[in-house]
Amino acid sequence: MLWRPQGLIATSECLQMEYVAVFVAFLFPGALVAFDSESLQQLSCFAALRIYCAGIWHNAVCCAACGFALLLLPFILFPFYVHGDSPMVLGVPSTSPLSGYLSPGDVIVSVDGVPIHNVQEWIEMTSLINQLALGDRNHSIDVPGFGTANRRKGYCVPNSMMEESKQIIIADSQSSCPNDLTAFTTVPCAYSSMLGDGHPIRIEKAHCLNAKDVIKLNKCGDGWAAIITNGSNCICSEDESCSSPIPMPGLVWVEVTYSRPYSLECLRVRRKSFVDPRTSEGMESNCGGTFVFVGDIIFMARSVQLTAYRPRWAFPLVTYLPHVLERILICTFQVSLTLALLNGLPVYFLDGESILESTLCHFAFLCQRKRRKVLQVCLLMGTLISVLAFFRIALYTL
Template identity: 25%
Template sequence: MDLYDAACIICFIHAFLFFIDMFLKSCSHYPYLYFLENTGFKIGPGCIQWCTTVANNYFQKIVRHNPKFWSRWFALGVYVTCIILPFALYLVGSTAIANLSMKNEGQHHHPKTLSLEPVIPGVNLPLGDLSYYLSAIAISSVVHEAGHAFAALREGVQVSGFGFCIFLILPAAYVLLSTNQCQALPPSRNLRILTAGVWHNVVLSLLAYTAVILMPQFVSPLYSQGSGIYVVGFAEDSPLRGSTGFYHGDIITKVNNDCIVKNKEDWKNCISASFLENDERLGFCIGITFLLQNTSPTAFKDLLADSTNCCPNYKSEHLCFTTTFPEDVVKQVSDLDRTLLKKNCLPARKVIEESGISCRTHLSCPDAKPLCIHPLLANDTYLLTIERTSGEPHQPKIVIFLGHPAEVWFGIQVSDFVPRARFLSIFASRLPDISLLLMKYIAILSSGLALINMLPIFMFDGQYIITDILVYLLNRLSSRGTIEKISKLIVTFCSLIFSICIISYFL
């Protein structure tokens, strides 16, 4: 399912729910109206909302416990927001200038310097990570709004309810506060409420980032790292799955004899290296005796032909190999054997297990195995040998793959975390990676939510934060009406710059 089909399905579901909602309301269907009134659900065009007052009592109990701590906590949030705000303004301005300058110069890549960039599923975010993306947004939004609720109750402002909504597929939380009570507060106290959401997002982002760094230490009693990568899943219809490939729980340790795999970064580098060498394909060092004893009969015309297929059709486990060898080897064999040295039909697995030494030319082969044989393959086909430790009985140590290396990368799902005990299920073996990826998304999206909300732009917290900051600083120098006009000019200008920043990204 592509992005367009998914969007159509989502829009259809929302349209259907909205139609049912309007139909039941127009018929005054009492059970449905009773359900909406008692649960707090509301259905609108492309939006489903749920609001409750149940959380109010819990918020009150938390705030009443150690009130001095909460007072200092939210005061710290005001200082942190004011310190980060200039950096956020600079970041938006520099991003807008950089994007516009690139468009004028005809460049389509984005600057390598620090800049803002929207995270959009299917554009610069893998659709496979959509669940992590939505979960991180939901958690960041709930923490943000909970901050407003805690701060409001601490300042004596009434909280009417705490809600959650889904706009198409994007989740968001919200809190209902008494606007009149907030406006009646002095700017210093109102700032604590306004900046509480930003402050909580900053704290959440720092906690998530710390969890990412310390994750290996957290899981070290149950999982080890640096000894290979753990196979936790496969892509649909992957050719590397099953009796000729890998099983859940296999540990991959090496690629092509000499590329050691300790983690996913090594795994990526080893696969990339297998097809980045354009001049010479991977070969195997073998001895002359082994080659002559294991070469299958082949028509002499096939030996002389410039073809990648010199094996009979019934030799399914054999490959056609070509050979490079030192000049002194030529003098030791007959004319017929010399022809066999050039092109051979050999059992692939037997060659790989016998060799144990990779080569590009015969110069890297030892005297005991002076021949470097290369599989004759099509341009887009490569031979990869992958060493693994398998929990399945009677499985070979080496998995041989014939195809494009990209199929290996996308066909196997691996983890850096290897369970220390075999009784851990496949799901349990994926928990560290799931937690690590979720923490990364929370760290990124929570910090992004904090950054956006502190900016003085329309419809965000920064629209009101900048007003109270200016009132607090300029109250003795100018009237409130003049300060509010200045604030509106700042908000309008920053909103324009922010719009340019977003629009220029997509142009």
């Protein structure tokens, strides 16, 4: 900035400025306003303190304004954007494990059947699923060749599908399924009481099933947060078996449901549905779906860029506007808060030095000599602590 609030306060006190300088200190911009020292000393301590604190108050007001704007941003953008409905994908890096599943403009609807409304819920839900899947080792099945399988997540697979599927006989810890199939193991209800002693159960057989077909079936087990099993793991019918996927050790099985409301195919289907309502039956395949991710879901959740704002109309150019506004407000808030804290510190050559000196003038029991000693000790300690803190933060950041 080419001006500082001290200049405005000094003008109200009829104090003349000599010059204004701009500098950059540790990547933070700053400005220096020089006053006539003789005129400044003639002012009262309270008037001088007002001038020195003007910059800090300006940064504090700027922080408050940015924070208030962030709170009101959903209401300001309400006519053009939907907030808090479902997070929308802004970007998927090529290094993200979801690069083959999601694309910019997709909307995340639910995770393991639990609706997701914002980015925070997306992070918290994936963390909870990861904790439940990997944190409780007593609820697991040891399958040779496949590692540890979480039996608490299952699907009610028809017995006819199990008979038609390729069956794997576990032998010498060597087993595999074709690339397009996933290994599942049937978990009878009798096993639920055997898991309480903490000993894993060894399964000798597994079935290779198509995960895309299995996830369309009803769920069973007590590992799904979105369904109620009435305290029982056996909610499948007599002609069905509760089958659980067998992931690799340390990996988590999670279902992600998404929609593509702004895709060209979905927009075409929507237009046709106004003419012929029967065409809306194909909207599910054209406007989204459900996929299964097996891996590190914490890294998966943090590898995509999401926003809580969705445009009410399909205009790609305005998709990133709320995100840009949020980043500007957050960055301004952080910079203003940092400058306010830095200027208030009792450090040499900053506003904190003059503020501390003016404040000590109000202590009448201190003579001028003692004031100078207290000022020098505080400035020396404040500068030393600030330098050590800065280097510690720099090392932690690197």
